[in-house]
Amino acid sequence: MDITAVASPARTVPRGLVPASVVLGGTLLSLIGLTWDIQWHSDVGPDTFFTMPHLFLYAGSAISGLASLAVVLMTTADTKRAKEVDPIVGGRAVGVFGRTFAAPVGYLISGVGAALFLVYGLWDQWWHGLYGFDAVIDSPPHIGLLLSISITMVGAVMIFAVARDQRWGTYGVAASAATLLAFSMVTVLGLRALPGGPVNTVNAGSAFFSVMILFMGAYVLKQRGGALTVAVVVAALQALFWWFSPWATEVYADATGLPLRDYADGIPGLPNMIPMSLVLVAIAVELLHKLPAWVSGAVGGVIITACAPLQRMLTYGSPFPNTERYIATVVAGAVLGALAGMLGRRFGHMLRHLVPAKENRHA
C-alpha cells in the first residue's frame, strides 16, 4: 500500500511536509547564522548581543522550537479528543509529563533542543558577564549552545526519516543530515579541550562525526547513492557558504559603517572546517558497500584525517604537520572511522524503525 494514501485526496501538500520544512528551515537559519558569525569575528570583530548573525542563530532555534511546539500541542489536542493521530507527522506520539502532552518523537527531540538553546543562552550570558564578551567559539557555554542546536538538527533528521518512503522524506533526510554534518564540524572544536597527545583531536573528531552522519544517512535511505547524496548536499552547502560568508560579512560591515580588520584574510571559516574530501569518502562508501561497515568507515576516517592538513595547506598556506602528529591522527581517524561506520549504520537502522508500520505488514 502506498503510504500517501493516508493523506486526504483534497490535500495538495503531503501531510507532515509543512512543519518538517519549517523545522529544517530553522536549522538552516542556525547554520547560516553560525557561518556568518564566525566570519564576522575573524574579518570585522565588534560584537553585541544583537548582531545580524546572532539574530539568525536565535531565530533558527526559535522557528524550529515554535514549529515543534505547535505540532506537539496539536497532537496533544487530537489525542485528548480521541482523534486518530497520523504518525507520518514526526513519528509515534509519546507521553510527556505522564500523559499531559502527546509528542511525536521527532518533534519532541527538535523541541527539546530548542528549549535547551534558551537555557544555555542564559548560561552563556552569565559566562560573558564573568569572562567578558569573548569571541571564543569553543567556550563551554558556546559548545552547550552548539550541542543544543545539534539536538534540534537530530530531531529534524528523525522527522524526515519517518517519511523516508516518500520523496520529500528522502530529500529531507539528505538535507537535514547534511545540515547536521556541516554544523558538527564547528561543535568538534570543543575537542581542543581534550588532551590528545600527538593526535589532532579536532581532525579526528571531524572524521568521526562526518563518517557517522554519512553512514547514518546512507543506511536510513538504504538505497545506492545514499551516502553520495548526503555528501553532495554537504558540498553544495560548503560551496554556497564559501561565497556567502565573506560576502555577507563585507556587506554587513559596509551597512554598519565598520571597516574590515587589518590583515583580514577573507578565507571562509566554517566552510573550510568541512572536509573537502567528503565526496571521496562517500564514493569509497558506495564502492565498498558489500564490505562490513567498519571497513569502509575506517577507510573514510583515513581519507578525512589524511586530507585535512592538505586542505589547510591549500587554503591557508599552512605548513604540513610533523610526521608523528600526522601518522598518529590518521591512525586515530582509522579507529574512530571504523567505530563511526558501525554506529552510523546502527543509527540508520534505528531511524528506519520510526516509519509507521504499513497496514499489510505484521511487525
Place this chain on the structure above:
Amino acid sequence: MRRTLLGLAGTVALLLGLATPSLAFEPVNVVHTEKVQAGPYDLTVGFSTWPVKAMQSLDFTFAPEDGIAGKKGTLTMLHSGVAQDDGPLARHPRKREVWGLDIHAMPEPGTWTLRFDVEGPAGAGTGELKNLQVMEQPGPPMGLSWAISTIPLFGLIALIVIAWRRTRTTVE
C-alpha cells in the same frame, strides 16, 4: 501554507528591522597602561581591565607616541619564555588610531611577555613588556563548566541507548 510563509516573512522582516538600530559597540576604555621602549619608539600598552585574569577577555591597545602612520610591526606573546602566539600589529577595530587586540583573553595564568618588533621612519626596534602577571581564571573550575555544558551530549547518548535497546530487529 500561505499563512505560514507570510508569518515567516513577517518574522524575518521584524528581525531585520530591529537589528540595525540596536548595534552600539562598547568604546575601548583603557584603565591601566604600561610603557615599552622598542628601539627608537615609545609604546604605551593599554589594558581595558586590570589586573589581567586568564580566559577573561579585554581590549589591548598598543600606541606609539607619535602615532602608527608609516609604521608596522609584529607582536609575539610568550608564556614563561616560550612563544605561544604571534601576528602583525593591526589597528584595533574599535579604536582605529592605535594598534590593538579586541576582546582578547590570555589563555593561561602565569608570567607573560609581550614582545614588539616595530619598523618605521626611525628604523627598526624591539621592546618587551616583561613580567605581565596573569592571575588565575575567575569562575568555577573548567571541569564543572564543561560538565554543565555537555549535558545535552549526555542526554543525546541516553536517548541513543534507549532507542538502541528498543530497535534490535532490522526494518526493511
